[in-house]
Amino acid sequence: MSAAERRLSELGLELPEPPPPAAAYVPVARAGEVLYVSGQVAVAQGQPVATGKLGGEVDTRVGTRCARQCAVNVLAQLKAELGSLDRVRQVVRLGVFVASDPAFTQQHVVANGASELVADVFGQAGLHARAAVGVPSLPMDSPVEVEAVVLVE
Amino acid sequence: MSAAERRLSELGLELPEPPPPAAAYVPVARAGEVLYVSGQVAVAQGQPVATGKLGGEVDTRVGTRCARQCAVNVLAQLKAELGSLDRVRQVVRLGVFVASDPAFTQQHVVANGASELVADVFGQAGLHARAAVGVPSLPMDSPVEVEAVVLVE
Amino acid sequence: MSAAERRLSELGLELPEPPPPAAAYVPVARAGEVLYVSGQVAVAQGQPVATGKLGGEVDTRVGTRCARQCAVNVLAQLKAELGSLDRVRQVVRLGVFVASDPAFTQQHVVANGASELVADVFGQAGLHARAAVGVPSLPMDSPVEVEAVVLVE
Numbered sequence: 001m002s003a004a005e006r007r008l009s010e011l012g013l014e015l016p017e018p019p020p021p022a023a024a025y026v027p028v029a030r031a032g033e034v035l036y037v038s039g040q041v042a043v044a045q046g047q048p049v050a051t052g053k054l055g056g057e058v059d060t061r062v063g064t065r066c067a068r069q070c071a072v073n074v075l076a077q078l079k080a081e082l083g084s085l086d087r088v089r090q091v092v093r094l095g096v097f098v099a100s101d102p103a104f105t106q107q108h109v110v111a112n113g114a115s116e117l118v119a120d121v122f123g124q125a126g127l128h129a130r131a132a133v134g135v136p137s138l139p140m141d142s143p144v145e146v147e148a149v150v151l152v153e
Numbered sequence: 154m155s156a157a158e159r160r161l162s163e164l165g166l167e168l169p170e171p172p173p174p175a176a177a178y179v180p181v182a183r184a185g186e187v188l189y190v191s192g193q194v195a196v197a198q199g200q201p202v203a204t205g206k207l208g209g210e211v212d213t214r215v216g217t218r219c220a221r222q223c224a225v226n227v228l229a230q231l232k233a234e235l236g237s238l239d240r241v242r243q244v245v246r247l248g249v250f251v252a253s254d255p256a257f258t259q260q261h262v263v264a265n266g267a268s269e270l271v272a273d274v275f276g277q278a279g280l281h282a283r284a285a286v287g288v289p290s291l292p293m294d295s296p297v298e299v300e301a302v303v304l305v306e
Numbered sequence: 307m308s309a310a311e312r313r314l315s316e317l318g319l320e321l322p323e324p325p326p327p328a329a330a331y332v333p334v335a336r337a338g339e340v341l342y343v344s345g346q347v348a349v350a351q352g353q354p355v356a357t358g359k360l361g362g363e364v365d366t367r368v369g370t371r372c373a374r375q376c377a378v379n380v381l382a383q384l385k386a387e388l389g390s391l392d393r394v395r396q397v398v399r400l401g402v403f404v405a406s407d408p409a410f411t412q413q414h415v416v417a418n419g420a421s422e423l424v425a426d427v428f429g430q431a432g433l434h435a436r437a438a439v440g441v442p443s444l445p446m447d448s449p450v451e452v453e454a455v456v457l458v459e
Contacts, residue, residue, distance in 0.1 A: 021283075024265050024268040024269045024272055025247070025268045025272075025280065025281055025282065025283040026280045026281065026282060027282070028282060029243065029244075029245040029246065029280065029281050029282040030243070030245065030304075031186075031187050031243065031245045031302070031304040032186070032304070033337075033338070034187075034245075034337050034340075036245050036246040036281075036282035036302065037282060038282040038283050038284065039283065039284035039285065039286070053255070055443075090335065090336070090337065091335075092335040092336065092337045092342050093335065093342040094331070095284060097284070097286045099287075100442050100443050101255075101442070101443075102289075102359065102407075102442040102443050103443065104443055105443050105444065105445060105446060105447040106445070107443070107444065107445050108445040108446075112330050115330040115331045116330045119330055119331075127331065127332045127335065128331055128332065128335050128342075129331065129332060129333070129334060129335040129342035129343060129344040129453070130327075130331040130344045130345065131344065131345035131401060131403070131451065131453040132345065132445060133345070133403045133441045133444055133445075133451060134405075134441045134442045134443040134444060135286045135287045135288060135441060135442065136253050136254070136255040136287045136288065136289050136408075136442050137208075137253050137254075137255050137256065137257055137258050137260070137287040138258065138260065138286055138287060139258060139259070139260050139261040139285060139286075140258060140261075141258040145284065145286060147282070147284040149337070149342065151336075151337040151338070174436075177418050177421040177422045177425055178400070178421045178425075178433065178434055178435065178436040179433045179434065179435060180435070181435060182396065182397075182398040182399065182433065182434050182435040183396070183398065183457075184339070184340050184396065184398045184455070184457040185339070185457070187340075189398050189399040189434075189435035189455065190435060191435040191436050191437065192436065192437035192438065192439070206408070248437060250437070250439045252440075254408075255442075288439045288440045288441060289406050289407070289408040289440045289441065289442050290406050290407075290408050290409065290410055290411050290413070290440040291411065291413065291439055291440060292411060292412070292413050292414040292438060292439075293411060293414075294411040298437065298439060300435070300437040
């Protein structure tokens with residue numbers, strides 16, 4: 001088991017079978033040593049963690065949990081691609097899209113659910129740049145979608 | 154004619170003169186072997202394919218056609234930059250922004266219009282990672298905007 | 307003083323102490339020679355330049371000024387990371403998110419505030435690809451957020 005997977009296990013998290021892409025694309029594509037991970041929605045065991053919008057039916061606490069689950073799904077896709085998360089050298093960017101009522105302006109708080117998980121699991125190698133923005137709606141009514149750019153060995 | 158252009162021709166598509174950027178930037182910028190293609194809107198022969206939002210005046214079928222046209226415009230920009238689409242080694246990421254009413258949650262279906270064209274034209278080299286998200290509105294009221302990251306020779 | 311900083315000075319701009327990230331991530335992350343700069347909001351001297359949305363309480367002129375300030379903050383983060391802006395070889399992508407009422411479709415005009423500053427400061431090395439899209443809302447109610455991908459020596 002890799003160090004990152006041990007840390008996930010300590011956090012009580014298990015990597016799911018990575019959700020298949022919902023459409024005509026792949027979960028992970030490569031440009032040399034840089035992997036691009038497709039946007040992951042907040043699904044666990046095939047079920048949505050929640051649906052709807054921040055500032056609407058989803059509160060910040062639940063939104064943050066959704067962001068964390070999106071990040072878990074990003075890691076599941078990386079493990080499926082790489083075999084082991086130990087091959088991750090640096091998570092370089094997370095794109096965090098938060099389904100938001102126009103009055104909701106705490107996207108950065110929600111996005112921390114993803115950022116903190118990644119930093120916790122990888123340590124220094126998990127310290128990433130980030131864009132966190134509101135969107136009116138997301139595929140399958142997910143409250144959050146997270147994509148990633150990752151440098152690997 | 155390159156293999157990709159032959160395939161476009163079989164699909165009854167011709168690459169347009171690439172639309173000029175609408176502002177103070179360039180259509181394609183490079184970091185070594187990686188090209189970044191600016192967001193392309195749904196314009197054909199200088200006219201919008203449609204305007205408005207999914208979940209509003211634009212239905213999923215028309216939105217999908219818009220996404221396909223955005224992808225055609227991405228390819229036109231790549232050909233203008235590279236001379237030939239045969240120099241594309243891998244399309245690694247599409248960013249697909251879908252102008253959406255807050256109740257519309259089928260962005261992934263609309264985005265397939267772009268993803269399927271790229272996969273059809275390039276085969277394995279067209280299998281990309283993707284983020285598909287809703288946005289409230291886009292430049293020139295385009296229903297869709299598509300940007301790309303592409304690995305080249 | 308680097309050429310880029312001289313140009314900033316001619317424009318009457320001074321690079322601020324870079325705003326600290328608002329959350330669990332870093333302002334700049336690296337994948338080899340490519341830097342990813344986290345999304346920067348329109349803050350100057352610790353205060354928002356404006357708050358709200360384009361098409362609402364923020365007009366295009368103010369929105370453009372916000373985009374420019376976001377770009378200044380991107381440059382401040384780059385200087386903090388690199389020591390000197392002369393180490394920038396090419397700004398390859400700006401992601402510009404514009405908080406927008408659904409009826410507002412001039413995101414490309416607003417985004418020019420960022421694009422023109424970067425092109426002005428770096429010349430050819432500032433000519434970037436770009437995606438400019440609307441969003442319903444942004445962290446801290448900023449009217450604009452700008453992220454960047456930059457090739458360095």
